[in-house]
Amino acid sequence: AQSVAQPEDQVNVAEGNPLTVKCTYSVSGNPYLFWYVQYPNRGLQFLLKYITGDNLVKGSYGFEAEFNKSQTSFHLKKPSALVSDSALYFCAVSRGTGGGNKLTFGTGTQLKVEL
Amino acid sequence: EPEVTQTPSHQVTQMGQEVILRCVPISNHLYFYWYRQILGQKVEFLVSFYNNEISEKSEIFDDQFSVERPDGSNFTLKIRSTKLEDSAMYFCASRLETQYFGPGTRLLVL
Numbered sequence: 321a322q323s324v325a326q327p328e329d330q331v332n333v334a335e336g337n338p339l340t341v342k343c344t345y346s347v348s349g350n351p352y353l354f355w356y357v358q359y360p361n362r363g364l365q366f367l368l369k370y371i372t373g374d375n376l377v378k379g380s381y382g383f384e385a386e387f388n389k390s391q392t393s394f395h396l397k398k399p400s401a402l403v404s405d406s407a408l409y410f411c412a413v414s415r416g417t418g419g420g421n422k423l424t425f426g427t428g429t430q431l432k433v434e435l
Numbered sequence: 436e437p438e439v440t441q442t443p444s445h446q447v448t449q450m451g452q453e454v455i456l457r458c459v460p461i462s463n464h465l466y467f468y469w470y471r472q473i474l475g476q477k478v479e480f481l482v483s484f485y486n487n488e489i490s491e492k493s494e495i496f497d498d499q500f501s502v503e504r505p506d507g508s509n510f511t512l513k514i515r516s517t518k519l520e521d522s523a524m525y526f527c528a529s530r531l532e533t534q535y536f537g538p539g540t541r542l543l544v545l
Contacts, residue, residue, distance in 0.1 A: 356536070363439075363526060364478065364536040410478065421466065422480040422491055423534060 322347040324411050326426035333401045341396040341429045343411030353394040354412040401433045437461045439537035441527050447543045456512045456540045458527030467510045468528040517544045
């Protein structure tokens with residue numbers, strides 16, 4: 321079985337400050353890890369993914385995430401938050417590109433960036 | 436930029452009625468998915484579809500649910516006899532390597 325934990329329901333940060341949204345995972349074999357963002361009444365928008373290679377992956381809108389195998393974590397980061405980054409962020413894991421490759425999502429973290 | 440599209444955006448139905456949710460995946464994608472998100476809860480996998488057959492399904496995807504790719508462009512989810520607990524946002528996704536999601540259909544069963 322595969323699972324994702326997002327320990328924080330909400331993260332508050334001031335605009336211009338760095339942000340981190342935490343994610344840990346559990347999966348058999350090598351993980352494929354993803355971050356998606358959901359704006360109100362919208363679908364899930366892909367931000368970035370880790371498949372293999374460099375542990376630091378860069379994605380859309382200045383976001384990046386660091387894969388840490390020993391800690392089974394894949395935290396989302398941004399050096400300088402914007403008010404427009406306020407949204408619901410989901411971490412997801414799959415076992416790879418073979419077969420159905422279903423995504424298992426965490427419960428989501430609401431990011432609130434304030435002026 | 437190509438997008439996954441879904442229709443309708445909202446659907447209200449009576450308990451026991453059949454509903455069909457429609458999706459148009461990105462044209463060169465080969466794998467197709469349905470997920471659902473009950474209000475306030477996390478996104479849950481329902482079914483994956485490849486080469487005109489189901490490749491994996493969750494325990495949620497019981498005999499009341501079916502999927503079809505009737506014409507090479509549309510991908511549909513049918514719920515045969517809706518229950519109150521089927522009320523949710525239903526997302527379609529498609530992929531080559533990365534899953535891209537549609538905007539969702541909000542289904543309300545009364």
